[in-house]
Amino acid sequence: MTDKLASVAEYENVFKGRVHEIAWLYYVSGSDEEITLEQNRNAFKRLRLRPRVLQDVSSIDVSASLLGQRVDIPICIAPTAWQGLAHPDAEVATAKAAEKVGTCMILSLHANKSLEEVREKTPKGLKWLNLYLFPNRTVTLDLVRRTENANYNGLVVTIDNPSLGNLIKFHHRKGISIYSRRVNDYHGNGHLEKYLKGYDMGPLRQNGRPVDISIRDRAATWQYFDWLRSQTDLPIIAKGVLTAEDAILAVNNGANAVIVSNHGGRGLDSVPASIEALPEVVRAIGDRVEVYIDGGIRNGIDVFKALALGAKAVFVGRPILYGLAHSGEDGAKQILEILKSELIRTMRFAGCRSLSDIVPSFVVHESHYAKL
Numbered sequence: 001m002t003d004k005l006a007s008v009a010e011y012e013n014v015f016k017g018r019v020h021e022i023a024w025l026y027y028v029s030g031s032d033e034e035i036t037l038e039q040n041r042n043a044f045k046r047l048r049l050r051p052r053v054l055q056d057v058s059s060i061d062v063s064a065s066l067l068g069q070r071v072d073i074p075i076c077i078a079p080t081a082w083q084g085l086a087h088p089d090a091e092v093a094t095a096k097a098a099e100k101v102g103t104c105m106i107l108s109l110h111a112n113k114s115l116e117e118v119r120e121k122t123p124k125g126l127k128w129l130n131l132y133l134f135p136n137r138t139v140t141l142d143l144v145r146r147t148e149n150a151n152y153n154g155l156v157v158t159i160d161n162p163s164l165g166n167l168i169k170f171h172h173r174k175g176i177s178i179y180s181r182r183v184n185d186y187h188g189n190g191h192l193e194k195y196l197k198g199y200d201m202g203p204l205r206q207n208g209r210p211v212d213i214s215i216r217d218r219a220a221t222w223q224y225f226d227w228l229r230s231q232t233d234l235p236i237i238a239k240g241v242l243t244a245e246d247a248i249l250a251v252n253n254g255a256n257a258v259i260v261s262n263h264g265g266r267g268l269d270s271v272p273a274s275i276e277a278l279p280e281v282v283r284a285i286g287d288r289v290e291v292y293i294d295g296g297i298r299n300g301i302d303v304f305k306a307l308a309l310g311a312k313a314v315f316v317g318r319p320i321l322y323g324l325a326h327s328g329e330d331g332a333k334q335i336l337e338i339l340k341s342e343l344i345r346t347m348r349f350a351g352c353r354s355l356s357d358i359v360p361s362f363v364v365h366e367s368h369y370a371k372l
């Protein structure tokens with residue numbers, strides 16, 4: 001049994017020693033100058049809490065509902081690719097952690113385990129599949145049908161990544177490319193094969209032929225999104241919204257929920273931190289659909305701040321990878337449990353008994369106190 005660590009930061013500190021250097025670079029990199037990556041953290045630190053005292057915090061309930069489905073905590077797992085680089089059990093371990101803690105997991109389409117295997121091994125958990133809009137709509141549609149057949153509960157369409165971000169530290173390392181020309185290359189002769197010995201990359205196939213899922217439809221518009229809406233009854237969650245304008249378009253084109261996200265600082269650099277963009281999106285659509293957030297959440301106080309500013313739930317990306325690399329399912333579960341207990345402690349100190357008590361007046365920007 002591996003020793004448990006006390007915080008996400010502690011897991012992050014030992015992460016580098018747990019994975020191959022190439023995997024480490026892939027996981028931690030942001031795009032270009034990494035301004036957005038850095039701000040995802042810093043923007044949380046610029047927010048101050050205004051706690052209330054003597055509020056009877058003898059019992060605290062952190063359960064939530066996502067699109068009508070109950071979760072035990074409002075802290076869920078964002079899709080991150082190639083979890084086999086962190087641990088041989090990959091997405092199955094992560095899904096088991098989510099199922100045990102009672103929360104939602106979004107499975108990346110760039111997963112090392114097939115969506116069917118992940119569902120088979122975690123039949124009870126709330127699970128959404130991450131989808132991209134592919135140039136060939138039958139590829140998109142086949143994936144939708146597989147998602148339905150495997151009893152997933154929703155589709156998360158990533159709309160902020162028309163091409164891969166410029167992960168300078170990672171992509172520009174000589175001879176290294178995680179996204180080789182064809183996904184099935186990884187299985188036999190792909191660039192990364194030598195770093196993945198023993199891992200099952202599970203190449204994605206359509207009609208027996210490999211599909212290159214690193215290619216997205218750059219001509220895609222909201223019309224494509226609207227078409228997707230007409231093809232399935234599964235809830236559709238739009239991931240990667242940062243403006244009121246796009247939030248409104250997402251909802252008008254059938255999104256059942258929106259994730260405010262900048263792809264963990266891995267897409268366009270210099271866009272706002274997710275927590276900075278959240279209030280604008282909540283104001284625009286918060287009375288019509290649920291709004292979630294990911295990006296830079298590293299402790300329970302961050303979770304509290306995001307909920308106060310209108311997020312119905314938060315998603316975490318890299319922290320789960322730190323836990324997974326540390327000790328597989330146990331490590332990923334420990335990350336969720338740390339965030340849960342930190343959220344409960346924050347609520348107790350702030351005077352909140354349930355998530356509905358966490359309202360905007362608990363949070364101000366640090367500049368509020370500069371005026372004193």
Ligand SMILES: Cc1cc2nc3c(=O)[nH]c(=O)nc-3n(C[C@H](O)[C@H](O)[C@H](O)COP(=O)(O)O)c2cc1C
Pocket residue numbers: 026027028040078079080081108109110130158239261262263264265266294295296297315316317318319
């Ligand atoms: C290594 C890595 C791989 C990712 N892969 C995907 C992906 O396949 N699909 C997707 O929509 N987002 C992907 N993301 C973005 C995450 O879903 C999420 O938006 C981001 O990691 C949240 O920020 P955080 O890592 O600070 O929690 C990835 C992020 C990382 C770090």
